[in-house]
Amino acid sequence: MSTIDATVQTPLGGPTLPQERRVVTAIPGPRSQELLNRKAAAVPTGVGHTVPIAAVAAGGGVVVDADGNSFIDLGAGIAVTTVGNAHPKVVAAVQAQVAQFTHTCFMIAPYEGYVAVAEKLNELTPGDHEKRTALFNSGAEAVENAIKIARKFTGRQAVVAFDHGYHGRTNLTMALTAKAMPYKSGFGPFAPEVYRAPASYPFRDGLTGPAAAAKTISMIEKQIGAENTAAVIIEPIQGEGGFIVPAEGYLETVVAWCRENGIVFIADEVQTGFARTGAWFASEIFGIVPDLVTTAKGIAGGLPLAGVTGRADIMNASHGGGLGGTYGGNPIACAAALATIEAYEEEDMAARAREIGEIITSRFAALAASDARIGDIRGHGAMIGIEFVDENGAPNAALTGAIAKQAMSEGVIVLTCGTYGNVIRFLPPLSIDNALLNDGLDVVAAALAAN
Structure with a gap:
């Protein structure tokens, strides 16, 4: 049994997982890298991945990898685990x-x-x-x-x-x-x-x-x-x-x-x-x-x-x-x-989606007041997109990618999208708590400021 196979059985999933951002290794860590190497040898290159980790557990608002890193999940498997991963x-x-x-x-x-x-x-x-x-x-x-x-x-x-x-x-x-x-x-x-x-x-x-x-x-x-x-x-x-x-x-x-x-x-x-x-x-x-x-x-x-x-x-x-x-x-x-x-x-999750949307939009509206690179903030509920632009208002895919990459390295999963590749999309599971959501948004905001 490989180290990854053994690790899969260690953490508990679902709401029992500690709801925290935790980065204890470089990303990817050694056990995640082991799986990525196996993937490269077994899976065609056309099947890509966004985050270079080996996921072993998820629940609430986090995804845990084989190296013990805990990522804030702002993507929900592209809006799939809306109700929360491993909901009881x-x-x-x-x-x-x-x-x-x-x-x-x-x-x-x-x-x-x-x-x-x-x-x-x-x-x-x-x-x-x-x-x-x-x-x-x-x-x-x-x-x-x-x-x-x-x-x-x-x-x-x-x-x-x-x-x-x-x-x-x-x-x-x-x-x-x-x-x-x-x-x-x-x-x-x-x-x-x-x-x-x-x-x-x-x-x-x-x-x-x-x-x-x-x-x-x-x-x-x-x-x-x-x-x-x-x-x-x-x-x-x-x-x-x-x-x-x-x-x-x-x-x-x-x-x-x-x-x-x-x-x-x-x-x-x-x-x-x-x-x-x-x-x-x-x-x-x-x-x-x-x-x-x-x-x-x-x-x-x-x-x-x-x-x-x-x-x-x-x-x-x-x-x-x-x-x-x-x-x-x-x-x-x-x-x-x-x-x-x-x-x-x-659990009235539609109401929770509206609460999450208000938190995200208010945070980025405050940032947009002093950062013209935030061209547009749009969406409804827990489906919010932030479109980034350059000084001429043209799509800024480079900035978008840099923000997502830095956030990932600091323990936050965010997804990009858009015809021009210049939109960060927020799709957190509706089971995420406010403290974890705001921590994730802090990381994204810091990545924006650093780039």
Whole structure:
């Protein structure tokens, strides 16, 4: 047994972990470096990593590595462990389900867990219309199926995605995704009948919501034709593209136009869903009711699960056997999802997300008063992006990367994003306490000052 294997069994995960930042070795430490060396020899270079550590435990607001370093987690596995890593409810539910059965394939022998998750998603997603839900494994898979369903329902083929959008790494979702590097470059040709429209980016385009929507709609009508368009898909707050919050009135105008033209409006809530933005779903913040909603990430406390939820007439358009997958709605993941949703509800984590967002935005607003390199502070709830610029207002990716690297070396995990690579995104687990959150923000602020 290697030293890493032995160490994995040492620390306890979940809320039992000391909630502290602790750096006791250089990063990476020797045991983490051992795993990184093994990774280099066993895993292709295309599978990168952000933080050079070997994680062995996580819980609350920390991730612990094989060398005993404790990192403040401001990324939550890219918004996956929103409820907190190894949440007691999730652990108990998973353990009970593993002991009962691990798989039958829902398309062979259905089970209650899948149906219960579908019922919950039908209840929680925006709108009081009759809904149906199908479960899958990943956000990309959910998006692919949402497109399939929309095409089947409308009998049309064209799909509109947006500048700065991110929807996944499969062939179809790469076509939908805007950013070439690292997601698309060299991997084409991509799925056809996917078109890109301009999105609302208030910090960069300066347009009001209705003006930005008019630009979007004009492009679709002139270059594609409403009568040819099956679906419009957008993240209500664009994630990988830079946590871009559209101008007021933008989404409402686009949704209304889709309804007028029989186009399925798909809200990709993979990153924004499940209390992350201070609401169950970001669509609620903008007062829109999507036809279809895709979910994943925060749905199951860290287990792989995804869903497409939407209007019953649209979801029922597919023929029998047209939707599904061997592992879609796996019973263990479903058990985790039901426990996770229960934790969101009982602990009022949407309110906690709003508190976290207020702390982050107020801290950076104070810094921005004396540091013009902070170009924009945006987001909702515990999904906040800080866009960094140079003296001319141009994207400052070098500064962004330097801040993230220094913060990591001092025990804080922060993630970067943005079409231009110049946004730091804050996605802490909602179980993080204020003392730990503020310590992490202190480190990030010091890194900004030092660079």
